[in-house]
Amino acid sequence: MAEAQGRKPGRVYAEYFIGDAVVRLRQSENSLVYEVEEPKLNERIRKLLDKAMEEYVKKGTDPEKLAEKYSKRLEEGEATALRYYLLRELKGYSKLHVLMHDENIEDFTITMPGPVRLIHRLAPHYEWIESNIVIESDEELDRLVKLVIERAGGSITPANPVVEILTPAFDRVAGVLRGEVSLHSSITVRKFPRKPYSLARLIRLGTLSSETAAILWLAVELKCNMIIAGLTGSGKTTLLNSLLLQLPKNYKIVTIEEHPEINLGDHPGWLPLYARTPTAPATRQTAIPLTRLLKAALRHRPTIMVVGEARAEEVQDMVTAAAVGHGTATTLHTDSLEHMLRRLTSYPMSLRPDQLALIDYAVFIARRPDGRRQVTEIYENRGGKWEAIYDSRKEKLKLSEKLAEKLALTYKGLDPMEILTLEVRRRAEKLRTLARAEEVVAAA
Known part of the structure; x- marks a missing residue:
């Protein structure tokens, strides 16, 4: 049973049940503590x-x-x-049982004996917070790493000491067994939200303003081609997912991923496709790569085609889709416009200038030192010249000429920028209203 380790009680910010266990987020000095109270044993x-x-x-x-x-x-x-x-x-996960079932947890990690640390969805700006679940020894940690991976249908051994696997709930488990490659066994579990973050929730969390969100929402809806870029854990996929959730029900959205991360719930036009990457030599001929899925996706006449993460030659197929009028969106692991362009034009992506011109927007998102995720920059591609329309340091948002031009095709005879101003204002107000209803834990 998890018990508090000699800490003085602080203010409780959130309390809820996970089965028969009670979870509390409690103030502790300048951070929070994740407390689990399980049924009492006698x-x-x-x-x-x-x-x-x-x-x-x-x-x-x-x-x-x-x-x-x-x-x-x-x-x-x-x-x-x-x-x-x-x-x-x-049948469960021993000491880690509550953590594996708590949908409010974003990630949890154990790198050595001691308290389990985690990132909580109600307070992501606190970064990694400690829990009162304590791993007492290396032997106990070994057992728990093996248990979680076995429950997911895998195996971790001295001969195969590094394992990445998905649980039946599609949470991503990364495990390392000590001895061969590490001093201690370790495990990190990335828990994808069963209910994905809405755009309104990201506004409430301070990830972006309602006006910025309205611009990006409009860009995706008007079938612009967008790259969302940032480093690991910056919130790229979360932002992309929230934008896709805003799309009309009559849109057909094909998502193509290596691992299931994007979740559009009950959107009637959502078609998810997943790559198959077997690791056993005998089954490698059965692999289905992203490039094959992209070609198959084009036959489904998507309104928007989404690649979970751009890494290699699949970008060529995505740009081909953009060239014939499909909207496209993807994420890219990079933190600057210069580096993004270098990656896109270098092997293995190898985009030509005419292909690069088809990308309309580059959106950069980062995790700040205080743990908050924030959209930092938005660039618009105007004939090969990238112009910043948003910079978080200046807190100034320019209205997009491209979006105004696209809207003008629908509202002929009216001033394009005036139409865009009114549409952004309408969407921003709607998002602000929804954001006010979102619950988060305030920073200390």
């Missing part, structure tokens, strides 16, 4: 747990039947505790 429950576990080892009895059998001898509260711990150990 000596009677411990003895019955030991008997049930022994029966499981000897007879392989179904854990649910064991829980039912042994809880009959207990009062309601004790029965709840016995069932909780029995299923936690035999």
Whole structure:
């Protein structure tokens, strides 16, 4: 059972249940602590747990039947505790059970014995916060790393000490076993939101202003070609996902990814495609790369074609889609316009100047020192010349000439910039109203 490690109680910012466990986000000096309170154990429950576990080892009895059998001898509260711990150990994730089931967690990590650290969706600006879940030894850490990977259908051994795998819930697990490549075993779990962040929520979190969000929303809806760039953990995919969620229901959106990250929920026009990358030599001929999926996607007549992350020659196929009138969007691991252009024009992407001209917008997002994610720059491509229309340091947003021109095709006879001004204002006001209803934990 997770217990507080001698900390003085502070203000509770959030409290909720994960099954029969209670989770609290509590103030601790200049940060937060993630506290888990699991059902209480007494000596009677411990003895019955030991008997049930022994029966499981000897007879392989179904854990649910064991829980039912042994809880009959207990009062309601004790029965709840016995069932909780029995299923936690035999079907769940032991000490990490609550973390694996808490959808409010973005990432959690263990790099050595000690407290588990995590990033919480209600307070991402606090960066990595400690929990009261403590790993006591290297041996316990070894066991937990193996357990999580085995529950995902994988195996980690001294012969294969570095493993990346998806859980059945599509959370990404990266595990390392000590001895061969590291002093300690380690595990990091990236938990993708079951309910993706809305554009309004990003506004509430301070990632971008309502006016900036309105411009990007309009750009994607008008089938502009966009790259969202930033470093690891900056929020590229989160921003892309939030923009795609704003698209009309009559749009057909094809997303192409190596791992499932984009989630458009019940959008009727969403077609997700995933690459198949088997690692065993005997099955490598069954691989389905991103480039093959991109070619297949074009036959589905997408309104918008999305590549989860641009890395290699698949960018060529994406630009081909842009050339024939499809909207496109992708993310790129880079932190400056200069570096982005260098990557796009170098091997293996190798875009020519005429292909590069088809990209309309470059949006840069970064994680600030205080942990907040923020859109820092937006560039518009005007005939091969990239012009900044937004810079967070100046807090000034220019209206996009490209968007005005596209809107003018619909509203003929009216002043393009005036139409754009009114449309951005309308969308920004709608987003502000929605953002006010979003709940976040304020910074200390």
